[in-house]
Amino acid sequence: MDIIVPIKQVPETSNVKMDPETGTMLRAGVETVVNPLDLYAIETAIRLKELHGGTVTAVTMGPPPAEKALREAIAMGCDTGVLISDRKFGGADTWATSYTIAQAIRAIGPYDLIIAGERATDGDTAQVGPGIASWLDIPLATYVAAITAVEPGSSGTGSSSAPDASGALIVERLVEEGYQILKVPMPALLTVVKEIASPRLPTLRGKKRAKATELPLYNTENMDLDPAFLGLKGSPTKVVKIATPRVTRGGTVVHAGDEEGVVTAVDQLIAFLESRGLVPAAGASTGGRP
Amino acid sequence: MSFVWTIAEQYDGHLKAVSFELLSRGRALADKLETKLASVLIGDGVTEEQMEELIRHGADEVYSVQDPRLARFVCESYSNVLSHLIKTYRPSIILAAATSTGRTLMPHVAVRVHTGLTADCTELDIEEGTGNLLQTRPAIGGNIMATIKTPDHRPQMATVRPKSSRPLPEDPSRTGKIIAVPVDDAHIDTRITVTGYRTDVEDFVNIEEAEMVAAGGRGMKKAENFALLRGIAEEFSGVVGASRDAVDRGWIGYPHQIGLSGKTISPRLYIGAGISGSIQHLAGIKTSETIVSINTDPEASLHKVADFGIVGDLFEVLPELKRRLAERNRTEDPRQEANR
Numbered sequence: 001m002d003i004i005v006p007i008k009q010v011p012e013t014s015n016v017k018m019d020p021e022t023g024t025m026l027r028a029g030v031e032t033v034v035n036p037l038d039l040y041a042i043e044t045a046i047r048l049k050e051l052h053g054g055t056v057t058a059v060t061m062g063p064p065p066a067e068k069a070l071r072e073a074i075a076m077g078c079d080t081g082v083l084i085s086d087r088k089f090g091g092a093d094t095w096a097t098s099y100t101i102a103q104a105i106r107a108i109g110p111y112d113l114i115i116a117g118e119r120a121t122d123g124d125t126a127q128v129g130p131g132i133a134s135w136l137d138i139p140l141a142t143y144v145a146a147i148t149a150v151e152p153g154s155s156g157t158g159s160s161s162a163p164d165a166s167g168a169l170i171v172e173r174l175v176e177e178g179y180q181i182l183k184v185p186m187p188a189l190l191t192v193v194k195e196i197a198s199p200r201l202p203t204l205r206g207k208k209r210a211k212a213t214e215l216p217l218y219n220t221e222n223m224d225l226d227p228a229f230l231g232l233k234g235s236p237t238k239v240v241k242i243a244t245p246r247v248t249r250g251g252t253v254v255h256a257g258d259e260e261g262v263v264t265a266v267d268q269l270i271a272f273l274e275s276r277g278l279v280p281a282a283g284a285s286t287g288g289r290p
Numbered sequence: 291m292s293f294v295w296t297i298a299e300q301y302d303g304h305l306k307a308v309s310f311e312l313l314s315r316g317r318a319l320a321d322k323l324e325t326k327l328a329s330v331l332i333g334d335g336v337t338e339e340q341m342e343e344l345i346r347h348g349a350d351e352v353y354s355v356q357d358p359r360l361a362r363f364v365c366e367s368y369s370n371v372l373s374h375l376i377k378t379y380r381p382s383i384i385l386a387a388a389t390s391t392g393r394t395l396m397p398h399v400a401v402r403v404h405t406g407l408t409a410d411c412t413e414l415d416i417e418e419g420t421g422n423l424l425q426t427r428p429a430i431g432g433n434i435m436a437t438i439k440t441p442d443h444r445p446q447m448a449t450v451r452p453k454s455s456r457p458l459p460e461d462p463s464r465t466g467k468i469i470a471v472p473v474d475d476a477h478i479d480t481r482i483t484v485t486g487y488r489t490d491v492e493d494f495v496n497i498e499e500a501e502m503v504a505a506g507g508r509g510m511k512k513a514e515n516f517a518l519l520r521g522i523a524e525e526f527s528g529v530v531g532a533s534r535d536a537v538d539r540g541w542i543g544y545p546h547q548i549g550l551s552g553k554t555i556s557p558r559l560y561i562g563a564g565i566s567g568s569i570q571h572l573a574g575i576k577t578s579e580t581i582v583s584i585n586t587d588p589e590a591s592l593h594k595v596a597d598f599g600i601v602g603d604l605f606e607v608l609p610e611l612k613r614r615l616a617e618r619n620r621t622e623d624p625r626q627e628a629n630r
Contacts (some may be wrong), residue, residue: 011430035550036420089537094407116364119447120437121550121570125409127397130365139481140365142394145544170485174545175390176496177301178489180362184544194551195544236406238358241437245428249597250583253588256602269582270618272598274582278502278559279618 001054001112001150001186003045006101006132007038009062009069010122034069037117039076039199040192044147045115047197052150057108058213061089061101067215074210075202082108086219091232094123098131099229104218106138112166114189118143126191133189141184145174145195153186180266236256293325295445297372297395298344298352298387303335303361305343307499308387310457313348314448315414316385317458319423320418321581325382326350330375332368335432338468345466348458353379365393365398373402374477383423385414388449389498396449406440407447408444410554412454412577418439419536423448429551431573452499454556454577495529495545499578502528502559503578505548506536507571509564509604513541518608522561525615531555533565549574563604567592584608 013030020145034042038206045056058073060066070081084104092100104128105114114133119126126142133140153167166186174193183188202210220230249253252272273279291335296316298309313329320327329344341352354370372395376384386392388410400407417439423446428438440446447535497503504523506516519530531553532546548555550570560578565571567583567590575581576595583596584604593599600607 010583049424076354093396094409095405098397098401118416124429124431124550124554125397126393127400127407127409130394130397131401133365134369139479140398141482142365143390165505172488173390175363176306176499178491180484181486181488183483183485186548193544194547236400236440236443237438238441239436239438240424243435243437245432245435245576249595251581251593251595251597251599253596253599253601255588255592256600256607259606262602262606262610265602266607266614269598269600269611271612273559273580273582276597278580279615281617 001048001052001057001086002046002110003054004105004108004111005038005041005045005056005058005073005113005114006105006114006116006128006276007042007058007060007069007073008035008117008120009033009066010062010120018033032065032068034072035117035120035122036181037119037121037194039117039195040196041115042073042078043197043199044190044192046200047112048113048150049077049145054112057082057111059084059094059101059104061085061104063099070215071210072202072215074213075206076200077206080213082218083215084218084223087166088220088227088230091235091236093237094125096133096231096234099135099234100225101128102132102135103223103225104130107218107223112186113169114138114187114267116189116191118191121146129189130189135250136189139188139274141171141173141188142191142263143174143184144171144190144192145179145194146172147190148172148181196203199281202260255289291326293323294320295353295384295514296327296329296349297391297392297393298329298331299387300331300333300336303329303333303337305324305336305340306389307457308389308598309344310347310450311455312385312450313344314455314458315423316383317348319383319385319416320350323382325419328353328381330372331355332360332371334358335354336417336513337623343460343469344461346460346464348464350466352468353471354468355471355473357478359478360473362484363395364482364484365372365394365480367477369398369402370477370479371473372399374474375471376445384445384447386449388451392449396447400447403410403445405443405445405448406448408440409449410453411448411450414448414450422446428573431569432576451554451556451577453558455503482498493543493546495531497529497531497546497548497553500529500555500557502526502556502561503531503548503555504528504561504563505531505565505575506535506538506563507533507565508535509566510536510541511564515605518604518612519563521612522608522615524624525612525619526559528557528559530618531532531560533568533571560572562592562596563608565592566590567595605617
């Protein structure tokens with residue numbers, strides 16, 4: 001089973017600076033890590049490879065330093081990585097990003113599965129995974145919490161040219177009502193949630209291998225791209241304003257202290273909830289609960 | 291012709307609450323633009339009476355696309371249907387819920403119809419002069435608020451978190467049109483099959499759609515102590531949430547997790563007990579209407595963002611709070627008494 005894992009490099013701290021002109025993030029001088037939610041996608045891919053053979057390729061789009069994220073993925077157990085990087089990709093929104101990554105995946109060649117994290121912790125949109133599936137016109141299952149069965153295709157494991165020869169997965173999606181159970185033919189794109197697996201740590205051997213791995217660079221020179229779909233210019237959405245929201249609400253803080261203090265504090269809390277209409281006023285007999 | 295659309299959601303033939311919440315957002319925008327508001331319903335088995343309810347809650351029109359093959363959400367089929375409706379009727383604005391369905395369907399559709407989509411908007415407004423939709427959303431863990439627009443593409447699309455707006459009161463005098471749109475066989479994608487649902491999951495929670503959340507962190511000390519929070523949640527018909535710390539310790543399941551690697555919630559009331567308030571956790575609760583914090587540490591970050599904080603031992607505060615709420619709820623409604 002050949003698997004592609006799109007990952008994102010995100011700032012580690014929340015002290016991120018924004019460019020007031022373009023409304024995009026200033027990445028200089030900020031520690032970066034692999035998006036924590038992508039680690040579950042990487043882990044899922046490695047486990048599938050361990051069970052069914054094949055390869056795992058991590059791909060990331062970003063400025064050249066984003067290759068660090070690919071090396072971290074390889075250190076965990078991915079076979080290789082592809083860096084999608086070009087100045088012309090800068091400032092892309094989720095629409096342009098999903099287009100560019102989808103074109104890179106087409107260029108990588110046949111695959112059985114794409115596994116992405118649920119969303120990135122910086123942009124927090126969860127839009128790029130579904131966007132890639134839409135561009136590639138392959139079946140999409142989001143919020144996958146478990147892969148309960150892998151049904152082999154007619155051509156067995158490994159890459160396959162005929163799409164229906166790739167087999168199918170039985171997956172469980174975490175939805176509002178519980179879990180939706182789907183049969184998804186491959187090739188397909190899954191986005192996975194934390195419940196699916198516990199990510200392993202990189203090994204020393206993996207780190208050594210990661211250091212030695214050559215990472216191919218995909219850019220506007222060697223990819224088939226519509227220039228009108230790239231970067232800030234190719235993005236349908238535009239950031240028009242960035243504001244820093246107030247951090248504190250200036251709320252009341254009371255000290256409970258001893259047993260008597262607890263009763264007083266709870267008194268005050270209930271009076272506060274009452275003032276906000278979150279519990280009915282004392283003595284009111286409207287029936288029903290808040 | 292309706293210029294503002296909302297995407298109604300259904301499960302098992304029943305309209306979900308978010309369908310009505312979106313209408314109050316949509317109504318405000320349609321009124322500002324002096325245009326019509328339509329609700330788009332893709333599904334199966336939703337009765338005319340239920341669709342009339344959408345009209346009484348603000349819709350002028352309901353586009354009803356119902357077919358047994360659309361009963362369960364399959365992204366590809368829903369995306370084909372919605373993309374086709376968009377190309378046919380050319381709405382200017384579409385609002386959808388930031389649910390597992392909306393967050394899957396809308397980015398898929400955005401690619402198909404070549405337009406922008408802004409996730410999890412907390413504020414929506416119309417720009418003076420241009421009539422463009424101004425979409426404001428928290429980003430970078432809630433550290434910034436970004437205002438985004440889609441100036442050159444239509445429709446302008448946004449998702450809105452469940453519970454972040456309240457439905458308009460029902461207006462029985464409102465009238466509107468229900469338009470049944472036939473399903474084109476070519477729009478039904480048969481690649482994916484939904485084989486079923488697992489809904490009897492033990493201790494499962496739909497935390498994003500809860501009105502009230504009582505959450506616990508490391509200060510809860512062990513799994514059994516979450517019973518204290520269940521007791522509080524029960525008094526508000528709410529649910530129990532947890533910090534990542536508590537989930538990672540195995541005290542409670544992942545569906546309960548709030549924060550950057552869990553769910554982002556906007557309930558009317560959030561009570562956090564024994565939660566210090568990491569940046570990651572705060573990012574998940576910042577849009578709550580009212581935040582209450584209970585922690586022995588006066589320096590806990592959660593106290594700083596709270597509307598009301600109690601510096602005290604949760605093992606003393608929660609039982610006292612439970613006792614008081616239960617007492618009030620008993621006197622409020624004698625029927626509850628009879629049930630106990």
